[in-house]
Amino acid sequence: MSEVNGPRRRYDSARRREQAAATRHSVIAAARELFIEKGYAATTIADVARRAEVAVDTVYATVGRKPALMREVVETAISGTDHAVPAERRDYVQRLRQAETAREKISIYAQALAGIHPRLAPVYLALRDAGSTDPDSAALWAEISQRRAANMRRFIEDIASTGELRADRPADELADVVWSMNGPEYWILLVAERGWTPQQFADWLTDAWSRLLLERR
Structure with missing residues (x-):
């Protein structure tokens, strides 16, 4: 009996996981659209449920309350997937770490930003606006900003490993310059x-950062 039912159970389990993932995707996509269209404060969980074509309880069970929805919308916009992805596991970061020259590292990162910002910038501005009245959104804004700043310090360390980083300015200062220019506001x-165009933006960052960050040869 177990041999007969085993594959069926595995099939049903896989199908439930697929359905749950599809529901989660629909809920996050609906929240993203509404936060951008109406703003965080004006969007209700009922609005999200209606847009996603699910029950209100399903929104709570799938993602959570509005602060959790905003976090998932921001994190998935950053990663380009249905889940948050730590910086060190992102494809472009791994390629950047493997690159041998500083300019190649800079180019990889600039090209990555040109792919990330079209989906992230509208969400980021919605989060910024929400933070003016909502404490949870303000805390998330500060968290993302600090996380981005820490990542830029690692980026500068990675460039320094090539021996090409300029030595006449503090590394933290150079990291702050990159942080100021890689934000969605600049995009x-x-x-x-x-x-x-996105390519023009990427080319500009590559050229500007190469001039600002590297030793003059």
Whole structure:
């Protein structure tokens, strides 16, 4: 009996996991759309449930309350997947670490940002606006900002490992410069407002950071 039922149970279990993943995806996608369209404060869990075509209880069971929804929307926008992905496990970070020259590392990161910001920038601005009135969103904004700053210090350390990092300015200062230019706000200014293409943005960052961060040969 167990031999007959075993494959069936595995099939049913796999199907339930797929359905749960699809539901989670729909809930996060609905929350993302609404947070951008209406703003965090004006969006209710009922709105999200209606947009995702699920019950309100399903939203709570799948992701959680509104603060948890905002966190998942931000994290999935950063990772480009349905789950948060730590920086060291992202494909472009691994390629960056393996690159041999500083300019190649800079180019890999700049190209990655050109792929991330189209999906992240609108969410990031929604989070910033939400933080003006919602303490949970303000805390998440500060957390993401500090995490980004720490990652930029690791980025500068990685460039320094090539022996090409300029030595006349403090490494923390250089990391802060990269942090200020890799933010979605900078993307919005140049791409959304000034009409730059994503490739133009990536090329600019590669050139600018190479000039600002590296020793002059």
